[in-house]
Amino acid sequence: MSPAPARRGRTAIALWLAFILACGIIISRSEFTTDLSAFFPRSPTAEQQLLLEQVKDGLASRLILVGIEGADAPTRASLSRQIAQRLRADPAFVSVNNGEPVNAERDRAFLFNNRYLLSPAVTPARFSVDGLHAALSDSIDLLASPAGLLVKSLLPRDPSGEMVQLLDQLNSGSRPRLVDGAWASQDEARALLLLQTRASGADTDAQQRAMAAIRQAFDAAPSASPAATLLMTGPGVFSVTSRDAIKSQVTRLSLISVAFIATLLLLVYRSFTPLALGFLPVISGALAGIAAVSLGFGTVHGITLGFGTALIGEAVDYSIYLFVQSEQGGADQRDWIKRFWPTIRLGVLTSIFGFAALLLSGFPGLAQLGLYSIAGLITAATVTRFVLPHLLPTQFHVHDASAIGRILSRLVQRAAALRWLAALLLLAACAVLVEHRAGLWDDRIASLSPVSQADLALDASLRADLGASDVRYLVVASGASRESVLQSSEQVAALLQTQVDQGELAGFESPSRYLPSTATQRARQASLPTAAALEARLAQAVQGLPVQVHLFAPFLADVAAARSQPLLQAADLEQTSMAMAVDALLIQQPSHWSAILPLTAPAGAGINASRIRTALSTTGLPDVLFVDMKAESDRLYSGYLHEAIRLSLGGLLAIIGLLLWIFRSPLHVLRLIAPLAAAVITVTAGLAVFGQQLIILHLVGLLLVVAVGSNYALFFDRADCLGSPRTLASMLFANLTTVAGFGLLAFSNVSILQAMGVTVAPGVILALIYSAIFARKSHA
Amino acid sequence: MTTRPLSLHTLIRILVALALSPAIGHAADWDIDQLMRDLAQTRSGHARFVERKSIAMLDKPVESSGELLYTAPDHLEKRTFKPKAESMTVDAGTLIIERGRQKHLLQLQDYPELAAFIDSIRGTLAGDRKALERNYRLSLEGTAERWTLQLLPTDEKMQAAVKRIRIAGVRAAVRSIEITQADGDSSLMRIEKLTAQ
Numbered sequence: 001m002s003p004a005p006a007r008r009g010r011t012a013i014a015l016w017l018a019f020i021l022a023c024g025i026i027i028s029r030s031e032f033t034t035d036l037s038a039f040f041p042r043s044p045t046a047e048q049q050l051l052l053e054q055v056k057d058g059l060a061s062r063l064i065l066v067g068i069e070g071a072d073a074p075t076r077a078s079l080s081r082q083i084a085q086r087l088r089a090d091p092a093f094v095s096v097n098n099g100e101p102v103n104a105e106r107d108r109a110f111l112f113n114n115r116y117l118l119s120p121a122v123t124p125a126r127f128s129v130d131g132l133h134a135a136l137s138d139s140i141d142l143l144a145s146p147a148g149l150l151v152k153s154l155l156p157r158d159p160s161g162e163m164v165q166l167l168d169q170l171n172s173g174s175r176p177r178l179v180d181g182a183w184a185s186q187d188e189a190r191a192l193l194l195l196q197t198r199a200s201g202a203d204t205d206a207q208q209r210a211m212a213a214i215r216q217a218f219d220a221a222p223s224a225s226p227a228a229t230l231l232m233t234g235p236g237v238f239s240v241t242s243r244d245a246i247k248s249q250v251t252r253l254s255l256i257s258v259a260f261i262a263t264l265l266l267l268v269y270r271s272f273t274p275l276a277l278g279f280l281p282v283i284s285g286a287l288a289g290i291a292a293v294s295l296g297f298g299t300v301h302g303i304t305l306g307f308g309t310a311l312i313g314e315a316v317d318y319s320i321y322l323f324v325q326s327e328q329g330g331a332d333q334r335d336w337i338k339r340f341w342p343t344i345r346l347g348v349l350t351s352i353f354g355f356a357a358l359l360l361s362g363f364p365g366l367a368q369l370g371l372y373s374i375a376g377l378i379t380a381a382t383v384t385r386f387v388l389p390h391l392l393p394t395q396f397h398v399h400d401a402s403a404i405g406r407i408l409s410r411l412v413q414r415a416a417a418l419r420w421l422a423a424l425l426l427l428a429a430c431a432v433l434v435e436h437r438a439g440l441w442d443d444r445i446a447s448l449s450p451v452s453q454a455d456l457a458l459d460a461s462l463r464a465d466l467g468a469s470d471v472r473y474l475v476v477a478s479g480a481s482r483e484s485v486l487q488s489s490e491q492v493a494a495l496l497q498t499q500v501d502q503g504e505l506a507g508f509e510s511p512s513r514y515l516p517s518t519a520t521q522r523a524r525q526a527s528l529p530t531a532a533a534l535e536a537r538l539a540q541a542v543q544g545l546p547v548q549v550h551l552f553a554p555f556l557a558d559v560a561a562a563r564s565q566p567l568l569q570a571a572d573l574e575q576t577s578m579a580m581a582v583d584a585l586l587i588q589q590p591s592h593w594s595a596i597l598p599l600t601a602p603a604g605a606g607i608n609a610s611r612i613r614t615a616l617s618t619t620g621l622p623d624v625l626f627v628d629m630k631a632e633s634d635r636l637y638s639g640y641l642h643e644a645i646r647l648s649l650g651g652l653l654a655i656i657g658l659l660l661w662i663f664r665s666p667l668h669v670l671r672l673i674a675p676l677a678a679a680v681i682t683v684t685a686g687l688a689v690f691g692q693q694l695i696i697l698h699l700v701g702l703l704l705v706v707a708v709g710s711n712y713a714l715f716f717d718r719a720d721c722l723g724s725p726r727t728l729a730s731m732l733f734a735n736l737t738t739v740a741g742f743g744l745l746a747f748s749n750v751s752i753l754q755a756m757g758v759t760v761a762p763g764v765i766l767a768l769i770y771s772a773i774f775a776r777k778s779h780a
Numbered sequence: 781m782t783t784r785p786l787s788l789h790t791l792i793r794i795l796v797a798l799a800l801s802p803a804i805g806h807a808a809d810w811d812i813d814q815l816m817r818d819l820a821q822t823r824s825g826h827a828r829f830v831e832r833k834s835i836a837m838l839d840k841p842v843e844s845s846g847e848l849l850y851t852a853p854d855h856l857e858k859r860t861f862k863p864k865a866e867s868m869t870v871d872a873g874t875l876i877i878e879r880g881r882q883k884h885l886l887q888l889q890d891y892p893e894l895a896a897f898i899d900s901i902r903g904t905l906a907g908d909r910k911a912l913e914r915n916y917r918l919s920l921e922g923t924a925e926r927w928t929l930q931l932l933p934t935d936e937k938m939q940a941a942v943k944r945i946r947i948a949g950v951r952a953a954v955r956s957i958e959i960t961q962a963d964g965d966s967s968l969m970r971i972e973k974l975t976a977q
Contacts (some may be wrong), residue, residue: 137884141864144842147877149894149941152965155837168884177873179891263917497929569798767913 009390016387019379020284023291024541030294033301037233040637042364043137047625050476050594051632059584059596060235060471061201062094065184065462066193066214067231075223076191083214084182084193089300091198093212095580098193099176099183103577110576111166111317112158114563118516119162122524127534135160140545157554169513175467181650185465190231197236204243207236242450243302246299246750250306251270253744254751267324268733270399277391284378285315292375293368304368305702306753311373313382313741314708317734318344323382323398324730329521330359333389338481340727341385343714346662348381350714351707357651358703363640369700373707379686401733405725408732415772422773426678429685440684441645442554442693443638450750472630473599475508475616478623482570483587485595486517491619492597504611506600511585520569531560575602641696648699655706672717675770676709682770685764697752701742701759708738708760709767716775731768738764812909818924818952820907824851829858838867849972853906856898870898893941900931900945901957916945926950935971 041048055061066083068076080374084098116122125131139161142151154163176192177181183192195214199206211232218230265275285307293300321344352374358370433440475496478490493510500507512520529537535556542549570586573579587594601607613626659669682701687694712731720727738760745757782899809826830845844859860866866879870888877884889896895916903911912918915938931945939962946958957969 104890138879140838141866141879143835143837144844144868145868145877146877147886147894149897150891152837164884175887547837548839551837
């Protein structure tokens with residue numbers, strides 16, 4: 001080697017090492033997340049914002065549903081009580097419910113002492129002579145009924161029955177039955193607990209710790225028995241198990257695929273040195289990709305890392321081209337740079353143009369993949385071009401693959417004969433696509449969920465056991481202050497009550513039920529007559545009823561006290577079950593407050609969204625929204641999907657533009673694009689035939705097919721290609737490594753990984769074959 | 781505390797039933813278990829009732845009447861027609877009281893005293909000795925033809941509400957339920973069977 005290239009080589013290696021070091025530093029400071037942020041739009045609508053707040057931090061996101069199966073009923077119940085006792089002392093849990101009446105006394109005291117501020121029945125009319133007479137005669141009837149046992153002691157203090165009113169509201173939901181003092185399912189085969197974590201559902205680490213705490217409490221319980229099993233479900237549990245599933249699959253599959261690719265390359269190279277060197281561009285590319293995402297987005301998502309490992313299969317191609325295509329010795333590598341680098345550079349450019357479209361996506365997960373691919377591919381190619389040749393030992397050579405190349409060459413010579421067959425296949429594929437066009441895409445967000453059917457079934461069954469709704473329908477009132485949203489929710493609640501009365505809704509919750517607005521509390525207080533007035537009215541009201549007025553002296557005293565009692569504040573609810581409800585339903589955001597009113601659909605029916613929306617609009621409240629969480633999240637994902645389709649088409653146009661600019665011949669560009677388009681169409685049709693509906697990651701897979709395939713098309717486009725067995729052999733090896741890298745993903749049971757695998761592996765094989773078949777005839 | 785004597789009409793009916801009953805010869809080996817077995821034979825029933833409650837807070841006793849419906853093992857319905865239409869339904873763990881437009885739904889597990897009280901009636905109708913003995917000490921007087929089952933609460937909390945429950949019957953049919961509360965209030969419900977299966 002002459003001194004000048006040697007100096008250039010040292011400079012290149014030094015720059016590369018500095019770059020790797022810089023990437024390392026950035027990555028060591030990066031934040032990695034596996035939460036749902038990848039699915040959060042960058043500029044959400046009001047409904048989406050609500051959806052995201054709920055998904056991240058909402059009441060439903062913080063629930064863990066627990067079941068205990070096996071052993072006998074008394075063991076299950078005592079396990080439930082022991083777990084609950086231990087977890088109630090754990091600050092990670094806001095509430096632990098298993099049917100034990102831990103708060104019952106405090107709850108009743110709170111309701112009773114504040115009944116005149118809380119009861120919606122407290123109006124001026126109720127404390128008129130007629131109102132009192134009606135309320136009293138109701139109470140007397142109740143006294144004579146079986147429930148009389150309960151209300152008898154209340155009658156002298158609460159003859160108008162406000163406490164009964166309040167209890168009615170609280171008792172409306174269905175709850176699990178008690179077996180041996182703890183909740184059990186209807187068939188009594190499992191004990192049940194409902195836990196609310198302090199951490200949000202999006203905080204997967206905290207959810208994992210919470211799950212570990214539950215597991216530990218179960219294992220350490222004095223009644224622990226090997227016959228008993230613990231079941232857990234809920235949104236947080238799903239994020240934890242999905243993360244574990246993705247993590248373990250990505251780790252295992254990438255290890256297998258690296259081993260696979262290494263074995264393959266070892267067979268080709270018959271030497272360890274090129275194998276090790278060949279992975280340098282791959283590792284550099286992966287580091288650059290992660291560092292770029294970290295700089296560009298602030299956090300790196302787990303999906304991006306998972307995708308990155310699959311990209312090994314493509315990044316390793318560049319070194320294969322270098323090693324296999326060059327003849328022996330250093331001079332030849334310089335020759336390779338001169339002869340082949342422009343082709344590879346163009347291949348990298350087309351890939352970048354394709355992936356650049358993803359950068360514009362409003363779906364941050366997709367944008368991250370785009371940036372990762374671009375940075376990774378540029379780095380891998382650059383390292384192959386500028387650094388790798390200088391690292392090769394002087395007598396470096398790989399096993400001569402010309403023999404395989406010559407066989408390939410003969411095959412390719414005859415490939416043109418398959419043109420008609422290929423055209424027919426393509427035509428059939430087009431026909432399939434036209435036929436399946438309506439159901440080609442799956443635009444339900446559930447299609448992305450890595451949660452297994454068995455887990456979903458368990459979740460549904462525990463929810464049914466616990467009577468816990470899946471919090472699908474919400475009305476959300478927003479405002480500047482707690483008071484304003486409480487006032488709005490009171491108006492909304494009045495309106496929802498009419499819908500309940502009409503049978504449109506089974507029920508609803510409202511924070512104002514437990515913490516009425518100050519205005520309402522004041523109005524109720526003002527409804528209470530003075531002691532003298534009340535005494536006089538009561539004397540008239542008891543006329544004709546079988547009671548003596550002196551019985552109600554405690555009532556007069558309580559009302560007099562209620563008239564001047566301080567209004568309820570949020571802090572007054574502490575230590576009661578109502579505090580948890582208010583905490584979940586009344587949320588303070590940095591800039592505003594939200595009150596959440598979850599709706600329950602009538603049994604066996606849905607909620608007529610437009611009817612509720614119309615009813616809500618009559619309130620004239622500007623910041624009240626009805627949200628169907630499921631429909632909203634599907635709409636969100638479907639928006640992403642259609643945007644991604646548009647962006648991918650835009651990327652394709654950009655690639656065509658680039659090629660037109662380079663080759664300045666539409667026919668030439670058509671010849672380059674045709675095999676890639678054919679591969680994409682055939683793969684898509686194949687997926688449709690096998691009944692796979694496409695999700696957003698199939699689309700990413702198709703982009704990869706175009707990116708990888710463009711290299712093949714460009715090589716076949718070269719005048720010297722068909723005559724060069726080494727070029728053909730290098731393409732075959734590159735193709736096999738890509739198939740190995742992605743093909744394994746096809747066996748994953750995580751849908752997002754599987755989607756990429758089943759698209760890329762057959763896609764790149766088809767791209768290679770189509771490129772060979774449609775290669776320029778003049779060479780044949 | 782008033783324990784009303786049986787009306788003449790009822791007495792005559794009981795005497796007639798006694799005279800006609802073929803089971804009278806088995807009275808010797810008859811006990812709570814046998815009674816429970818007999819009662820458990822009835823899978824569902826429909827009866828008329830008249831109930832009289834004496835409550836100290838009220839100036840005069842309250843009398844009501846209506847129908848009772850029972851389906852084994854845990855569905856019990858009491859429909860009151862007079863003086864005001866009202867219905868009470870106990871189904872497994874829930875109690876629903878409906879009066880006019882008002883509807884109260886109570887989870888029995890939240891009110892153990894009420895649950896124990898309702899189970900005394902349901903348990904007797906179902907012939908479920910185990911369920912009864914969860915909350916009460918049982919004692920039986922009389923014969924298969926004319927028996928009185930007395931239930932005394934064992935739990936202290938329950939004792940604070942209910943002093944005793946006396947259920948009287950003729951063979952497999954419950955004829956009256958008399959409840960004496962701890963504070964002296966009492967009620968007597970007389971039951972006249974319409975159909976049974």
